[in-house]
Amino acid sequence: MAKKAKSVYMCAECGNEFPSWQGQCSYCGAWNSIVEQKVKPDADSDARRRTTSKATPSKLKSVGTGNYTRITSGISELDRVLGGGIVLGSMILISGEPGIGKSTLIIQSANSIALNNGTVLYVSGEESEEQVKLRADRVCENLSDNLLIFPETNIESVLAACEQTKPKFLVIDSIQTMYSEELDNTAGSITQIRACSNLLMKYAKTNNVPIFIVAHVNKSGDLAGPKTIEHMVDCVLNFVGERDRDLRILRSVKNRFGTTEEIGAFSMGQSGMTEVRDLSGTLLESSDIKEEGSVASALYEGSRPVFFEIQALVTPANVGFARRSAIGIDNNRLNMILAVLEKKVGISLLNHDVYVNVVGGLKPDGPGADLAVALAIYSSFRERTSPRRVVALGEVGLTGNLRAVRNADRIVSEAARLGYEAVILPRGNAKVSVPNADIEVVGAESLASAIKAFIGKN
Template identity: 45%
Template sequence: MARLKPTFVCQACGAVTSRWAGKCEACGAWNAIVEEAVAAPLPGGASSTAARALGRGRVVVLEGLSGATDEAPRLVAGLGELDRVTGGGFVHGSALLLGGEPGIGKSTLLLQGSAALARAGHRVVYVSGEEAAAQVRLRAQRLGLADAPVALAAETNVEDILATLKDGPPPRLVIIDSIQTLWTSQVEAAPGTVTQVRAAAQAMIRYAKTTGACVILVGHVTKDGQIAGPRVVEHMVDAVLSFEGDSGRDFRILRAQKNRFGPTDEIGVFAMTGDGLEQVTNPSALFLGDREPDAPGAAVLAGLEGSRPILVEIQALVVPSTLGTPRRAVVGWDNARLAMVLAVLEARCGVRLGGHDVHLAVAGGLRIQEPAADLAVAAALVSSLTGAALPVDAVFFGEIGLTGAVRPVSHPGPRLREAARLGFKRGVLPAAAADAAQGTDVSIVAIPTLDVLVARLAARADAAHASRQGA
């Protein structure tokens, strides 16, 4: 096979250079550039045809923005949490990329979803490039899915996989586990390299678009949690799903980072059991299950993940520091966001935390990304500093500005209705959102600025201290 001039590709970001270098100029990674030779296109192939027709393009029909728009047909898996994240089911002809740490349960999730679809009468093909067919069968037997009519294969060559898929009835769902193990003979590079991953993903995506089958590609993740391989693969697929979780906990979270056919901020919650993954339909009760109501430094956040309101506990510990530079440790939240809240507390409210170590954690291992957690974090910090517990029946949400103002956040009504369903009686929220929260069974405590909340908590701490002195 004819070869072109060798190129050098960064295995971290996919940047292509004409010569080798120790450091990638695009992403700054060291020792990540590898020489790769790409095979020349075959004579008479698509590239030659396009070259001959250069300058003689066909006329494309232009359409307006108005007109009939049909909802994309979907393949409903039957797992409510999975269908929620995908936007109501898998879209025919779409390509999805599922990433997650090793052992988190990606294969278990896909095996359960494929078994549900196969039992519903759809043809499902599961191609494993990392495990033998016998290993997949053992997992299916352990999960009680051995009777599901899932077509199984253990193969890594892209051409062989495509030939197998075209031989027989067209499948509705194709699972490739994983994309990093595939290789194509059209590229002279080792499996797992950027060039091979890009070429294999492009071939599988082209198959999905031309046949109407839904293709799910499983991707490895790097040590910092990013999906390994070239970022161009994430741009090529229609949806990027991330399966997250802590090895020390039983629950798992499926999060949509990109979705062309649905929302990108939905999450699905699962619990890992001996019989596989079980759906958690009430995640708020899960995250608040081990709550200690009378502990100082704990505030309940009425958060929102996509269209689903979730209540989660924010825990803070503020202690005098013995170090020259106090520690700031955060688990489940943004470090920069915590630094901003601390600065506003000190500059606008007179709360001196410069000589204290601050530890902040989201109970249960959930990672919070929305700014509505600012008010709950500030309440937890002040509660830990004063030693007075927050009201056991109160939830908090609101964004804090640099001026100290508490700004409204989206959808206060669903947040408070979820809180009322779990037995909470009070909602501490921005004053500007008080009118929008009317009509719920929760009494509203409007907070216009952060110093008002600090004054209320300080008065509560003084009252608790006086009661202890009187006793």
């Protein structure tokens, strides 16, 4: 006798299951995100439970490891983020806001792989063949005969096409449009996304074929769908950028075959994604920054230092409460830095609006830009500038002391190459030495001493 499909309640934000409906997800805290899902029972599930596994544990010490085989995507910035290339049999998830350039980047990579490695199957669930062809003609100079397009949303049909064409690389654009005939749920539901992802993962590992999966994001910018997908895939990439700017940043959130500290930089143009090799040069128009409220800072992303400009504007508040606005900097960190400036430096910002912006659309990851933010605010408030070309980096603590940052020696070397005259660092990084470099390294113990070094005798 066939079993009836049962109902479960799942959170659309995190994928957590509940026995009954409730207004708020107790796991992620989202409101009105729990929806009913029909789950088709597996007829063989009971039989599998009764089957005794013959597998036995083995010593971890005796387990052998091998080198993963990688293929190049044809885009060096993408290879950098992936850890040196695409690992065969891996499943890579790339997310980003609509129109940010995900499909453009992937079609360029797919065409390059088709030219160098063999058949590539591009499964489009959102666009027609003609739409994909128009984009490919615009961003790819020479379309490969090995690049196949398949407008399909049924996962069984997709896998059947894979068995027929034997692709070396598979693209699914996007996972939210895929559905399985085995389930009664609509495409894009949590159950469908999880089931389709499982089938694709099984195909990737069984046939040693790398798969690129495009995914949507929700209003807050997080990956849409159940969180279990992020745990299943081998790599999660996040493609970000401002709509009114050409710069795009590709960041690895998870990578089982490489580091998550690397970033890739691209410029969005009429002819597609162009790699940005000199990211610092793009973010900094000039190393000669001597304007009020403007301070250069830097961070180390993976294998390269990135320099950027932080601007601050402090102006008397007109009416009501003073405004605090930050672009590229977390608002909580901005409020903390303002509190430290008032308590430890002695400036009153209670009746002043404070605006902070990271020029170029970059969003620094970590607290290494705290010192530059504080110096930019102080410079704008006092209407004073540094007499030298200065780079500042360091974490500001609640006590007003500065905490050391990573890779300070490499940042100082790059600052010397770019022509900066001084670098203000926490005292923990002050022992950095750069041979044959005409640059002063200033070690500051506190925010107050860093301000003195920044203003100088000006």
